[in-house]
Amino acid sequence: MKINRIALIVVLTCLFQWSGYSQNAQKPNIIIILADDLGYADVGFNGCKDIPTPNIDRIATNGVKFTNGYVCFSVCGPSRAGLLTGRYPQRFGYERNPQYRPHDPNMGLPKEETTLAESLKQVGFTSGIIGKWHQGADISNHPLNRGFDEFFGHLGGGHAYFPELLTIKDSYAVENSEGESYKTWIMRNHEPIQTKKYLTDEFSDEAVQFVEKHQKESFFLYLAYNAPHSPLQATQEYLNRFPSIQDTKRKTYAAMVSAVDYGVGKLLDKLESLDLDKNTLVYFLSDNGGPEKDNSSDNGVLREGKSSIYEGGYRVPFAMQWKGTVKPSVYENPISSLDIFATIAALSKVPIKKDRPLDGVNMIPYITGKNKGLPHETIYLRKFDEKGYSVRNKDLKLVLKKDGVPQLYDLAKDIGEQNDIAQQYPEEVKKLEAIRKEWDSQLIEPIFKGLIMSKGKKTKEDNKE
Numbered sequence: 359m360k361i362n363r364i365a366l367i368v369v370l371t372c373l374f375q376w377s378g379y380s381q382n383a384q385k386p387n388i389i390i391i392l393a394d395d396l397g398y399a400d401v402g403f404n405g406c407k408d409i410p411t412p413n414i415d416r417i418a419t420n421g422v423k424f425t426n427g428y429v430c431f432s433v434c435g436p437s438r439a440g441l442l443t444g445r446y447p448q449r450f451g452y453e454r455n456p457q458y459r460p461h462d463p464n465m466g467l468p469k470e471e472t473t474l475a476e477s478l479k480q481v482g483f484t485s486g487i488i489g490k491w492h493q494g495a496d497i498s499n500h501p502l503n504r505g506f507d508e509f510f511g512h513l514g515g516g517h518a519y520f521p522e523l524l525t526i527k528d529s530y531a532v533e534n535s536e537g538e539s540y541k542t543w544i545m546r547n548h549e550p551i552q553t554k555k556y557l558t559d560e561f562s563d564e565a566v567q568f569v570e571k572h573q574k575e576s577f578f579l580y581l582a583y584n585a586p587h588s589p590l591q592a593t594q595e596y597l598n599r600f601p602s603i604q605d606t607k608r609k610t611y612a613a614m615v616s617a618v619d620y621g622v623g624k625l626l627d628k629l630e631s632l633d634l635d636k637n638t639l640v641y642f643l644s645d646n647g648g649p650e651k652d653n654s655s656d657n658g659v660l661r662e663g664k665s666s667i668y669e670g671g672y673r674v675p676f677a678m679q680w681k682g683t684v685k686p687s688v689y690e691n692p693i694s695s696l697d698i699f700a701t702i703a704a705l706s707k708v709p710i711k712k713d714r715p716l717d718g719v720n721m722i723p724y725i726t727g728k729n730k731g732l733p734h735e736t737i738y739l740r741k742f743d744e745k746g747y748s749v750r751n752k753d754l755k756l757v758l759k760k761d762g763v764p765q766l767y768d769l770a771k772d773i774g775e776q777n778d779i780a781q782q783y784p785e786e787v788k789k790l791e792a793i794r795k796e797w798d799s800q801l802i803e804p805i806f807k808g809l810i811m812s813k814g815k816k817t818k819e820d821n822k823e
């Protein structure tokens with residue numbers, strides 16, 4: 359009798375473990391690590407020489423390095439709205455950085471849109487966001503009201519890094535001032551808390567704890583560092599890592615990137631020590647290109663930077679790993695941050711609303727080589743206020759600005775967009791112009807005024823996007 363009981367327990371344990379395994383194999387955990395304003399050439403896997411990023415590079419070495427990875431907008435807020443909804447933000451009028459307005463429910467991500475966290479909730483995931491939200495400071499748009507189960511971070515578009523600079527307890531007491539929003543206490547869910555560490559370290563340690571806490575569940579962690587976005591602030595510990603960089607600005611930026619890298623390392627180590635690394639898909643990318651003059655970032659050969667419709671604005675450092683499933687490789691075809699939602703949706707089988715179709719594709723068949731085609735024939739960008747458009751179709755890219763004079767570049771030969779060939783190829787310009795018009799007809803105008811339209815006294819932060 360006793361033997362039978364032991365046998366039964368063994369069988370049940372095996373069954374339980376097997377079913378748990380198969381369920382997890384279909385639905386890997388998700389971690390999206392988003393850097394803020396990180397230059398294309400500021401990671402080791404894109405050739406950076408003066409800032410070692412061994413841990414961020416681990417993701418690219420373990421998995422896939424994307425050389426043509428795009429985000430859907432060239433400044434923070436709209437880019438993040440696209441990442442979180444899997445849809446071009448220009449479709450729902452999110453085309454400007456939101457102002458910090460804690461009592462304006464319409465300044466932020468429209469409620470009609472579905473976030474990744476809201477979708478994953480329907481299939482049993484626990485979701486957490488650590489870091490920068492920037493999708494609206496009104497409580498109706500608080501992460502906990504947009505599908506996340508846990509929040510540790512700040513609501514606005516940037517933040518001071520040293521705890522002694524965080525002097526405003528109540529995030530909702532700040533009225534329409536970006537500068538003041540940078541000084542608010544960090545929120546844990548709805549509670550303001552007094553932090554003690556350099557902010558990047560706070561976020562990294564919190565991320566490690568999130569994984570530890572939810573290791574037995576299916577989880578989605580959105581680790582949205584505000585680094586290396588300005589203000590340029592770094593601890594001596596990180597500055598000391600760069601004795602040979604003489605330029606103070608670049609040195610501080612390097613220290614900030616190094617802090618992010620250190621945190622990424624701690625998180626990857628935790629996944630490995632808990633034996634979750636094969637069952638967790640990890641993405642790393644920047645929300646837009648580096649604003650080179652502002653934070654001393656470097657987009658390498660790419661033209662211009664943050665806010666631009668040239669490559670430096672929205673082609674970003676982009677890598678992902680899914681150990682055991684996706685083999686190490688380099689993927690050269692254009693992919694989009696919008697593909698992250700579509701990939702997760704396909705793997706997790708989340709329901710997609712018919713009236714809110716996704717703009718991305720499931721990346722997995724492409725990066726495993728099962729599908730040899732292009733994930734996207736065309737990558738789009740519109741910046742409404744500048745009457746600016748970029749339309750990349752295969753390797754040809756149309757750039758249209760306020761002056762209405764089309765520019766054409768062949769990115770296969772001219773990654774730096776130095777040689778405008780519009781005059782030589784009028785037929786190609788016409789073709790791309792037709793593609794642009796067709797896409798444009800699907801978009802709406804911006805639905806809130808945003809940072810760019812803010813009136814009154816402006817602080818340094820108000821002028822930064």
Ligand code: CA
Pocket residue numbers: 394395433434587645646
């Ligand atoms: Ca940004």
